[in-house]
Amino acid sequence: MKMKMKRRSLKRNQMNMKTKKKRRRKRMRAKINRNKRDNKQMTKFKTKKISSHACLGETLVSARKKREVSLREVARELRISETYLRALESGDYGKLPGDIYARNFLKSYARWLNLDWKQSLADYSLEVQLHTQTSKALDKTLDKTLYKTQGSKSGLMSVGARLVRRPSRLALSFTPRLFRQAFVGVLAALLLVYLGGKVRAIFSPPLLFVEPPAIDLVTDERTIVVSGQADRQASLLINGQPVLSDDNGHFTEVLDLADGTNLIEIAAQKKHSQPNQVTRKIVVQADEILTEE
Structure with missing residues (x-):
């Protein structure tokens, strides 16, 4: 009886070993197949033509x-x-x-x-x-990299799905008095920056852009169209005469021309700023001269 019991236990152990080996083989085959599928998906690339157009x-x-x-x-x-x-x-x-x-x-x-x-x-x-798109993508990549690789080294800890910096000893010792002093200092700095920008905007010459007429234009026409754009707060003068502009600063004026050389001076100036002046030289030739040429 004892010999039969031993034989039965040996058979059971052998059956268990065979079953374990079969399971290991199945797991290894499944893992190899998954790796093959992943490699196939990674090697599928789409080819795109790169434009050689100069920037x-x-x-x-x-x-x-x-x-x-x-x-x-x-x-x-x-x-x-x-x-x-x-x-x-x-x-x-x-x-x-x-x-x-x-x-x-x-x-x-x-x-x-x-x-x-x-x-x-x-x-x-x-x-x-x-x-703009590249900058946004780069910012997202840097945020992910910081979250994955530099969380523990830079003193960051994760709270839920966010990355939060661990409070330092300096932050823990930041008293309300220091907070008030820092707040007043920041307000003073912002006020100085604001005043500096206002003073600069007041005294700097306004922007002035003139489209037609072209530079050193030669024509046989007796009139010329002068148009452009300036700051909305600036007053415009063409040859000393005031010119009106729309809400966006666009202006258009038709001027009479005389034979020979005509100088057109366009000036823009704010209340306390330096003037910004643009000059155009227009040469009017008589019809007889143009015909001979």
């Missing part, structure tokens, strides 16, 4: 170099700050005063370089949009 800044620089002029000369001709022109060429759009003025500067610069100004404006809009 806006490269186009502007190339066109300017073909005309063999420096950026300072262009700024003097167009009456646009050299800093703004350099920002357009380098793609550093954060240095431009605003989207409206940036588009007007780009339009004037492209026309002066004999480029398609409409295409230049389209390229500008596309690059600004791509820059």
